[in-house]
Amino acid sequence: AATKPVVISTWDSGVTANNAAWEVLKKGGKALDAVEQAGIAIENDGGCCVGLMANPDRDGHVTLDACIMDEQANCGSVAFLERIKHPVSVARKVMELTPHVMLVGSGAQQFALENGFKLEPDVLSPDAAETYRKWLKKSEYKPVINIENSKPAQKKGHGPFAPSYFDDGTPNHDTMGTVAIDSNGRLSGMCTTSGMAFKMRGRLGDSPIIGSGLFVDNEAGAAVATGQGEEVIRVAGTHLVVEFMRQGLSPEEACRKAVERVVKRNPEKAKDFQVAFVAINKAGDVGGYAIQKGFSYTVTKDETGPKVIKAKSYFA
Ligand code: SD4
Numbered sequence: 001a002a003t004k005p006v007v008i009s010t011w012d013s014g015v016t017a018n019n020a021a022w023e024v025l026k027k028g029g030k031a032l033d034a035v036e037q038a039g040i041a042i043e044n045d046g047g048c049c050v051g052l053m054a055n056p057d058r059d060g061h062v063t064l065d066a067c068i069m070d071e072q073a074n075c076g077s078v079a080f081l082e083r084i085k086h087p088v089s090v091a092r093k094v095m096e097l098t099p100h101v102m103l104v105g106s107g108a109q110q111f112a113l114e115n116g117f118k119l120e121p122d123v124l125s126p127d128a129a130e131t132y133r134k135w136l137k138k139s140e141y142k143p144v145i146n147i148e149n150s151k152p153a154q155k156k157g158h159g160p161f162a163p164s165y166f167d168d169g170t171p172n173h174d175t176m177g178t179v180a181i182d183s184n185g186r187l188s189g190m191c192t193t194s195g196m197a198f199k200m201r202g203r204l205g206d207s208p209i210i211g212s213g214l215f216v217d218n219e220a221g222a223a224v225a226t227g228q229g230e231e232v233i234r235v236a237g238t239h240l241v242v243e244f245m246r247q248g249l250s251p252e253e254a255c256r257k258a259v260e261r262v263v264k265r266n267p268e269k270a271k272d273f274q275v276a277f278v279a280i281n282k283a284g285d286v287g288g289y290a291i292q293k294g295f296s297y298t299v300t301k302d303e304t305g306p307k308v309i310k311a312k313s314y315f316a
Contacts, residue, residue, distance in 0.1 A: 006284040007034060007180040007300050010226045010276065014298030017042045017178050018306045026303070031180040031188035032070045032092075038178040039066065039088030039192045049174035052085055053125035054194030056132055059201045062124065065208035066091045066192040067102075071218040075101055078108040079208040083120045088192045090117060091208075101210065105202075135198055175207055177214065177224025179280045187222045187280065189214050196229065205229025211239035220246035221282060223255070227275035227291070235261045241279050251279035252287025252312070259289050259314050276311060291315060 005025035009017040020041035024034035043051035056062050066087035067077035076095025078087050079102065090112045094103050103111050113119060124132060175193035182188075191214040193207040206229035207213035213229070215238035216222040223241035225232045232238075237258055244254035255277040263270040276290035278297045288297040288311040295311040 003185040008286040009178040018300040031182040035190040042176040055197035068190040069216040071186040077102040077208040080105040081108045175226040179222040206232035223279040228273040255289035
């Protein structure tokens with residue numbers, strides 16, 4: 001039976017991702033191709049937090065995490081990948097060409113090079129270089145637990161529903177996650193990120209981990225996460241969202257229940273970090289929910305184009 005295609009992405013920057021996905025979906029294309037295109041589009045111009053223009057780790061290197069999953073539970077993932085422009089596409093190749101799900105670091109890079117991806121220069125974008133220079137001035141060069149949250153996050157002008165920013169204006173997070181259903185009722189999703197800015201070298205977040213940053217089950221639904229990855233991993237966040245949808249909850253309710261689980265794990269700390277989920281079910285209903293206000297998501301259902309929706313949140 002024909003389904004109406006729908007695509008939902010994290011944040012207001014999801015407009016870029018959705019527009020690329022919609023080009024595929026509107027022609028009756030596959031959800032898997034649509035979400036990959038969404039990832040590619042944002043990796044081309046992901047600003048602070050996705051792709052090679054993004055903020056670096058503490059050592060000044062951009063390290064990228066991405067994964068992709070289709071309606072048959074095929075999945076692929078790369079993490080701690082350096083100097084490759086399109087981690088989402090490398091993740092898809094891992095899924096299609098190897099017997100494995102995850103490749104990391106130099107092995108992931110080697111695999112990418114063997115499969116026709118180009119080694120990009122090891123340089124920061126001008127914005128990232130400037131942000132890093134400022135960060136270095138104030139910051140001792142040693143690992144600090146949760147430095148991302150060591151100052152109260154503030155909202156500063158960045159689109160209608162700004163994500164969290166540090167006091168000095170450094171963006172905290174803006175991972176791109178996209179889930180979609182196509183006209184054949186196939187669900188797929190992807191997640192791509194540079195992770196938390198100024199993370200310890202070698203740190204992986206939730207984003208490349210199937211069941212944490214992204215999960216797809218064609219019987220129940222698909223979900224993707226953004227925010228403080230460590231807290232998402234602790235509850236296997238997106239797997240949890242999908243299981244709640246399997247029990248019959250709407251996507252928004254499922255996201256809300258998963259957010260509540262994250263908060264319950266650490267009620268004190270939860271006041272200071274952000275975690276958000278977006279989800280889609282088999283009927284093409286979509287929803288999202290966050291711990292903190294300021295999270296938005298983008299939905300495209302038809303030719304009227306992407307709509308940015310302000311998510312409800314645990315803390316008002
Ligand atoms: C991470 N979840 O690496 C990612 C960061 C993020 O928006 O979502 N940024 O923990």
